[in-house]
Amino acid sequence: MEITRQNFKESLSTVYSAVEEADFLAIDGEFSGISDGPSVSALTNGMDTPEERYGKLRKHSMDFLLFQFGLCTFRYDQTQAKYLTKSFNFYIFPKPFSRTSPDIKFICQSSSIDFLASQGFDFNKVFRSGIPYLNQEEESQLREQYEEKRNQMNGSGTPSYISPSSGKAAVNVPDEHKDFISRVVEKVEALLSNSEKTVDLEPCSGFQRKLIYQTLNWKFPKGLHIETVETEKKERFIQVSKVDEEERRRMEQQKQEREQEELNDAVGFSRVVHAISKSGKLVVGHNMLLDVMHTIHQFYCPLPEELEDFKEVTMCVFPRLLDTKLMASTQPFKDLITNTSLAELEKQLKEKPFKAPKVDCCEGFQCYDTASEQLHEAGYDAYITGLCFISMANYLGTFLTPPKPHISARSKLIEPFYNKLFLMRVIDIPYLNISGPDLQPKRDHVLYVTFPKEWKTSDLYQLFSAFGNIQVSWIDDTSAFVSLSQVEQVQIAMNTSQYAESYRIQTYAEYMQSKHKHTHTNRKWGEDGWANTSYRSVTGKRSISPTQEDQSSDFSGVADSNWSHYSKKIKTDAGASGGGVQTYAEAVDSTTGSWLKAQPEKGAASQEASGSEEADAWPKLPTNQNQGSQPTSTGLFDVPQVW
């Protein structure tokens, strides 16, 4: 369903009920650009810390406009044993709704615009018919404006400051307006003594209208209703009506209702995001970090500076998130899926060992055909993101005994994937953990190298040719991180470089220390290979401390071990870029035994088996809202209850 400014109001109840009845929601956004600073490759360094990455995205990506928002709701129909979908494609544009409303500026990136144009994106629909919106602060400002105006018009406004013109008389009319105001008073006096019901004053300036309101409220505290009316030519004039008290109250109320409607219109698309948020439903997206950041930034509040605050806000707005790109990059999917881009993922998840989900579109809604791709239409992308989620969730059900063909979005089997948003191109941190502390790999095999600006990747390969495979993460023209495959080589490299003139080498720890000397408190590395942070104190009875069991393995294996944190076997994936090798099933085997083959006994697993109780309650959320103050049983290192 395509929703623009023209049909937004009439469609809102349809959207609300679709969200209300859904089992889960899928979203996708299209933006006017990605990075307004460095190129995307420079923006996303492979050795970024989560804080750095968040900071970069916040700084360089939030001035773009989210101008198409796709929402696809999925409701599981037990009797038909299939999902029913309703997909919405919202066009969004911050059309200024009045002369005093914010005049948003946004950046367009030529490559992004060109890409969308080549996909047939309809920019005219965005700019001519986009739905407006306000964030929460703008909404309350506007509400206050309305109230202030109402108070002023009722004569109940109190001056909030001392100005040269105040305190001299009830209404201080500047000399040049005195004649004008006298004529108005005469007209109103005439109205009160004749048989007319209303009188229209001549169009005048905002300042004059204010004087009229003040004067009339002061001179005629009762018996009048005063209202500003706009002509077709957008000229504003005041209409004065004779009314009794009851009529006056009724008219005031009507006016208030009109104002409320104006306010609602201005809040616009944000109301849809509020509804999604309030529903508390699982919100699925593909590579969704930017979607989440933009959605919060545009429709809630400017993003906070600190990552921790962002996590808190995100958990308030979207208490349950799931990123299908992260899920597909995690075991048991990782070994089966070669390409996690949305279009390729959707194709692979129709083939064995996966099954294409049974899905039907609801009556009156667009039925997308995945055979004829409509990629990069947000509604379509949201739709196939939902399909991917269903396929992967159902695949998890095949490990149950007996296997279950349908796994609900509320299943505890899904929980390990909650609130972990895929981090693009970070070598050893696969996701941002929204509801807990982030992974902090030690990086003691990483070197920070500076060199002349003419150097290319091949020069670095040459330089480190004695150390076997290396991985280069460019920072800028003259510096890069170089990951060696073995920690032992670091000291050798450092020694070798001592007398070098053209380049310089620091260990990662040295680099971070000098970088953060003045901005951050230094972190100490614990003996277990993890940084000591306040998060480490968050423990629960089920928590398992990660242990670094195989430090001699290659670096990407170390990362994986950190990430999956129940893995014993370290995968060797030397030279491949990007981390994300999780050993989900193996890991489970090694820590809690062969649960996948075991009978489910209680809790969510039994819910799955009975297939009955899943409609109402969502599994308890891991939250970071009381982080640090109270220990919870859902810290990062907890094994989810189902294990």
Next chain:
Amino acid sequence: MEITRQNFKESLSTVYSAVEEADFLAIDGEFSGISDGPSVSALTNGMDTPEERYGKLRKHSMDFLLFQFGLCTFRYDQTQAKYLTKSFNFYIFPKPFSRTSPDIKFICQSSSIDFLASQGFDFNKVFRSGIPYLNQEEESQLREQYEEKRNQMNGSGTPSYISPSSGKAAVNVPDEHKDFISRVVEKVEALLSNSEKTVDLEPCSGFQRKLIYQTLNWKFPKGLHIETVETEKKERFIQVSKVDEEERRRMEQQKQEREQEELNDAVGFSRVVHAISKSGKLVVGHNMLLDVMHTIHQFYCPLPEELEDFKEVTMCVFPRLLDTKLMASTQPFKDLITNTSLAELEKQLKEKPFKAPKVDCCEGFQCYDTASEQLHEAGYDAYITGLCFISMANYLGTFLTPPKPHISARSKLIEPFYNKLFLMRVIDIPYLNISGPDLQPKRDHVLYVTFPKEWKTSDLYQLFSAFGNIQVSWIDDTSAFVSLSQVEQVQIAMNTSQYAESYRIQTYAEYMQSKHKHTHTNRKWGEDGWANTSYRSVTGKRSISPTQEDQSSDFSGVADSNWSHYSKKIKTDAGASGGGVQTYAEAVDSTTGSWLKAQPEKGAASQEASGSEEADAWPKLPTNQNQGSQPTSTGLFDVPQVW
């Protein structure tokens, strides 16, 4: 004629010849926004100096995109006694033409986009089919890239730096690529000994292609032509052909021609601007300062920081500019024209005492009908801007004896309006003088007032109520310039304010001094009411020094007197905002006698009368290129030669 990426190349010769044959050109641009900083009213303070205004526009307006460029060429046909027009509407978009080309980011302002959308502007045409462009630096960078690549491929490239991999062998192939390169060499050796003409190598990375070029050029310096080819899937591979020397040279030349064409395509719309520039023709625009700034910024070079440098660049790019808004705001038009907005101006210039110009569109070109407005389509706006210019120019001819119905764009009657670009909302400086020093009104009747942020304009009126009419130019929430109507009142106001607590008053001179203390050399005010600047030394035999003959008049009169600088009679225009009251005819009367009724004797005036010699030579240009170093006869205060 609508010109997009699709028909640009085939239309270019049409554009070139239209420019070539034209008597004058009219241009107009549509932008994605106006101000990315303060609101337009804050951006354009009524007391801005020309330097300040330029600085603000440069800082806050250049990140928008000029995405539609209107060009209308006007050629006067003597036999038909009418103008023949060709109008072009160019859609412009910086589509990145390769992976290494600049990825332009531009800002959109919601209110501007919304306005254009409401006028039916076709954004899809811009983003899907806009013509690309490069500025001069980007063009030469790209040219260098091509040359470098060519040198590299010919093996004639010399390494410009010392890298670890250089100096060891003719081609240093990293270990991991050695096998790959050997296989390539084997294939080429096979080619040389068999009867095939060419061999296609397998697709590979850019780095590998570089190694192949280097290796083959080194091993087989003769007899091969090597070229990178792209498959339909955008995969790149290398094609090696056996050739004799002649064939090789021919293929090289073809390749070079293809590269030149690619380069031309990338330079794109800038070629049109270059053609306009090279023609040296009069370029007419309406309120054209932003159009000129954007055109230079986008298609030539980033705007210089200093106004003087901008003037110099502008005179190089557009040696003859004329702003119809400035012309219409100047006598003898000012008294006859009540509204100088383009649409209104065009209407008024069809009515008496003006005459609608006789104009016809050339065959194959769009004939705009001014009865059905297509305002804010750049081609249409350029067209009616040209109409306005013709009407006003011809009106000047009615003052000649005998009156002339047609005044050429090359007439010296037009010269006083050259290179003076309308300054929006500056009270006492009506234009930016591109080819000379700017007007510098003394502003000794102006006060700089600071006050609590709650104050409104009415509070300022109240504060200064004893001083008669004032004019308020807001700077920000807590400060404004207040212009008193009489200089004598300044001291009284200063005295009165001494003990004030809530507000503070400085004279304009004090304010400017404290503002520029550290950034500018102080200016001294001469006794004649003009700042002493280096420009004042530019005098010529015909120059007339301005004199401040009536200081007691109201401020806008003072400004007018400064501006028209031959006026004796000061017009009183108290309270009206904006300056620009020139007394063109009166002024002429008072300085050079009643020339308008006199017989033209020689020079341009006689050209006008004979109507013969006007086709070839443009009148000598006032330029500021040798300003300061040599006295010229065309300084600011010169009376144009026709007087």
